[in-house]
Amino acid sequence: MAWDFKQHVEPLVERNRFVTAVNGGAGPAGGAVPAFDTIHASLPVPVLPPDAPWTDLYWFAWRSLWERLCPPKPAAGIAAPTLVPSRFHGQDIETTAYIARLAGYSQRAIDLVSLLDNFYARQAPSGFISREFDPDTGAACFGPFEPSGTGPSLFSWAEWRHFRLTADEARLRDVFWPMVAYHRWCRLNRTWPDGLYWATGYSSGLVNQPRVPRGRFHHCHWVWADASLQAALVCTILGRIATRLEETDLAEEFAAERTRLIQAINANLWNDETSFYHDVAPDGSFSPVKSIAAYWALLDRQLVPAERLTPFVQLLRETWAFKTPFRLPSMSADSEGYEPESGGNGWRGAVWPHLTYMTLRGLHSVGQQVLSHEIAAGHLDAVAQVYQATGSLWASYAPDKAAPGDPAEIDRSGLTAASIILMVLENVLGLSVDWPLRQIAWHNLLPGGEDVGVHNYPLGQDGTMDLLSNGERLFISTDIPVTLTYRDSVQEFQVAVPAGASEFPLA
Numbered sequence: 001m002a003w004d005f006k007q008h009v010e011p012l013v014e015r016n017r018f019v020t021a022v023n024g025g026a027g028p029a030g031g032a033v034p035a036f037d038t039i040h041a042s043l044p045v046p047v048l049p050p051d052a053p054w055t056d057l058y059w060f061a062w063r064s065l066w067e068r069l070c071p072p073k074p075a076a077g078i079a080a081p082t083l084v085p086s087r088f089h090g091q092d093i094e095t096t097a098y099i100a101r102l103a104g105y106s107q108r109a110i111d112l113v114s115l116l117d118n119f120y121a122r123q124a125p126s127g128f129i130s131r132e133f134d135p136d137t138g139a140a141c142f143g144p145f146e147p148s149g150t151g152p153s154l155f156s157w158a159e160w161r162h163f164r165l166t167a168d169e170a171r172l173r174d175v176f177w178p179m180v181a182y183h184r185w186c187r188l189n190r191t192w193p194d195g196l197y198w199a200t201g202y203s204s205g206l207v208n209q210p211r212v213p214r215g216r217f218h219h220c221h222w223v224w225a226d227a228s229l230q231a232a233l234v235c236t237i238l239g240r241i242a243t244r245l246e247e248t249d250l251a252e253e254f255a256a257e258r259t260r261l262i263q264a265i266n267a268n269l270w271n272d273e274t275s276f277y278h279d280v281a282p283d284g285s286f287s288p289v290k291s292i293a294a295y296w297a298l299l300d301r302q303l304v305p306a307e308r309l310t311p312f313v314q315l316l317r318e319t320w321a322f323k324t325p326f327r328l329p330s331m332s333a334d335s336e337g338y339e340p341e342s343g344g345n346g347w348r349g350a351v352w353p354h355l356t357y358m359t360l361r362g363l364h365s366v367g368q369q370v371l372s373h374e375i376a377a378g379h380l381d382a383v384a385q386v387y388q389a390t391g392s393l394w395a396s397y398a399p400d401k402a403a404p405g406d407p408a409e410i411d412r413s414g415l416t417a418a419s420i421i422l423m424v425l426e427n428v429l430g431l432s433v434d435w436p437l438r439q440i441a442w443h444n445l446l447p448g449g450e451d452v453g454v455h456n457y458p459l460g461q462d463g464t465m466d467l468l469s470n471g472e473r474l475f476i477s478t479d480i481p482v483t484l485t486y487r488d489s490v491q492e493f494q495v496a497v498p499a500g501a502s503e504f505p506l507a
Contacts (some may be wrong), residue, residue: 009146010184015177015407018079018120032335033081036066039109041488043454046424047468049446050379053384058424064393065099065417072111076138083135083414090132090141090189093119094205095458097154098354099418102487104165104433105425105458113162113171116155125275127179127185144189147218151203151262153186153230156180157299166461167435169244180250181449183234187257195260196226196268204293206330209347210337211289223280225269226293232261233299262303275311290321290332292355298362313368314374316359317417324349326382327375328356329399340399342406350396350405353383353419360427369430373445376427393417429453431467436458441485444469474504 006259013019043062048054053364072078076368083091083099096115103113122140125130130140131150142149156179163172187336190197198219201207214224235258271279271286277294278286297303297312304312315321321332324340329349331338338349356379363372387393396405411417425431430443431454440459446452448471457465463480474486476497485494491507 007124007128008065008188008316009125010127010181010417012184013180016123017174018117018178018187019123023301025174031155032071033066034071035112036063038245039066039106042106042108044105044425044457046429047451047453047455048428049452050422050452052381053388054150054256054380054424054428057380057384057387059127060387061166061365061420062419064411065414065421067414068417069159070135073135073138076134076136077121078118078135078138080117081110082115082118084412085135091115091118092132092331093129093150093154093409094152094354095415097158098357099414100163103158103162104420104465105421107166107461109287109456113126114144115160116158116175119155122174123178123181127181127187128189129182144185147397148200148202151187151190151199152226153183153234156234156241157230159241160241163241163436165433165458166437174240174245176238176245176247179227179234183231183238192223192276194264195257195266196223196264197231199224200223203227203259206291206293206347208345209291209331209454211287211291211293211331216398221282222287223268225277225279225291226296228261228265228269229277229294229296229299229303229377232265233296235261236300262300265297265303266305266308267459270308275308276315277312288336290335291316292322292328292330292359295359295362298359298366299407309366313363313366313371316363316371324351324399326351326397326399326402327379328359330355331345333399339403342398345406346396349359350394351379351382351399351400353416353423357422357427358418360423364426364432364482368494369443370445372427373430376423380423380428382407383416393420425454431457433459437483438481439483439485440465442467442487444486448472463492469506472506474506476502478502 066082070082070084072080100113100116105110119129122133124200127142129354130142131342132141133139134141154231159175166234191416200218201209201216204224207216211218214220229453235254238256239251239258242254248272271278277297280286317323320334322328324333328350328351330347331349340349360372360376386397386404393411394404395411395416399404426470430445432441451468453468455466457467459480460466465478468475478497479499481499482497483494484497
């Protein structure tokens, strides 16, 4: 469907080279999708405790994800691979952004971050990008004046992650301009006079959560916490990229908006009585729902004031809030409308692995790695239990038992699969990379006595590393010199690791 609405023209769209892919040019292309069996050996190989059920789950997740990748369709103006469409939806921003966070781990097989190119290629002259497009025709599924037409705003979250894993500055320069143009469109079209943002149930990705009355398809004049928190995170990331690219004026633009947003979020969305960030009604009252969407606040480590951080995180440890038998529910157990048995036909308590992963990334950002590891291990244990019983990964799970959510839908998008892979590498193993600085961090919280770690772990765009610990010694083999920070329950040290094989004693 072609949209013929007249909108403000954003000049920076002219610097978006991805649009050539749908306008007859030679824009970026992602290439064919190889068979999984041909790329299996190029992926990172976790070494996990033998009594844990995570290894089989990890490899099933990779294979399941690969089955959902489709080659690009040039006839539809598709420049990069797409995902198998579900029964009801095209390819959407949220799913694609989460899967793109795997790109640094898979780029020797296929560069998953290129899935985002299809959205940049469909950017309107105004900067608008539709929330979904039809991979068969290339057509946008939504127009700019539909309240649910775009969102959530996750492009920069995925791209910055890719850069920290790969140091691919050339891509960073390319994607910066469509991301800036898109954020400017959102600022013009998705904000209230105080600068805070709105969304809808659909555009937030939490379709039927009762956080905003009658808010499934409309903003209802509320301030939406996740949209505002994501906007602050976008400003943080785009500001960092602008500084790196020496775009001083844009760096100042994003710094100014970020400051305003953090002040407004903490002045208006924080409820002292609940120690939580809520959506806010036009009359200033708080939504009665504690949505997991509030934990986007943790992704920017400077957003939550120090005196608020402890009680805010504590809710993840409380059984009456977010510590359900299967963690983490999409809304707290004490929220109005919570349904423990089924998850409420979607987002009324159901456990969605990608939302758990988002929260774990936030915990990592604010130094809560122990809690992040604990939640991830328990979450994966429950997912593995359901996988062993059913042979499948599911889109969502029931919060109070190890069972699929209601309705029970198999993970057709790859969103659950991607989240499992990320949790194993980043939260269970505790690995993180800052490749522009050539730094690797391993916060090892797994028990000693058995080898744990990873083989074939990617370093930047060309290198690999084997990293193993048996609790007494640390074994490293790398083809690129790195700086490693190692931490476990009793020690922490940093060491320069040369290329080749190295061995270090542990306390």
